Amino acid sequence: MDNTLQDATLVSKYIQGDEQALEQLINRHSHRIYSFIYSKVYDRDVAEDIFQDTFIKVIRTLKAGSYNEEGKFLPWVMRIAHNLVIDHFRKNARMPKFQGTDDFNIFTVLGDPSLNAEKQLIKDQVENDVRELIKELPEDQREVLIMRIYKDMSFKEIAAKTDVSINTALGRMRYAIINLRKIIEKNKIILTN
Amino acid sequence: MANLYATNSSETKKLKPKKETIRFLLDYSRALRVTKVKDKAFETIIN
Structure with missing residues (x-):
């Protein structure tokens, strides 16, 4: 009281x-x-x-x-x-709340496909590095690689545009890739994501 | 001698809100001003 x-x-x-x-x-x-x-x-x-x-x-x-x-x-x-x-x-x-158990976690099924901030930064960095490396290639190879990878053109279109045969365009692309690998190995560049 | 089997569990003893919660409530109370105009109450939070 x-x-x-x-x-x-x-x-x-x-x-x-x-x-x-x-x-x-x-x-x-x-x-x-x-x-x-x-x-x-x-x-x-x-x-x-x-x-x-x-x-x-x-x-x-x-x-x-x-x-x-x-x-x-x-x-x-x-x-x-x-x-x-x-x-x-x-x-x-x-609004029922779904709670996972030890046996089943919903996040193993539902994923976030977008990259997180760190991975996005790394991806941007790698892409920038690759662009810089492409500048080191001989003109004819660089031209084919840019048209194929960045402009998404077919080898038939590339051949027509550069006034060469399809086989030559394919060969230039092949050498462009080989040379890029060589530059990467020579300069010990690490491109990862 | 009889054993005492019924003891208070430590969980029951610990059941209290956090100090931060009580501090928040006291700060909220100090900051809150209620002004009544006719039948309406106006609340103001003064920092």
């Missing part, structure tokens, strides 16, 4: 602007309220969130002067917590 009276006193002190009164109220009842929430949700983080939301509601109601249940502070807070627990389960029922 004494405790209830003290709660009522602390509540009115808090409404009058005594912030320490709130600290006392929270410390006095945190264990009971938190345990109540945890006993329903069985998750520390969720319990922490609901506990926080409960007291945010308490603070807002008290500061707005809308509290009119003097002497019944704890049951009032418990009711708010209870309602928030129900809200939590309603929300989860609408």
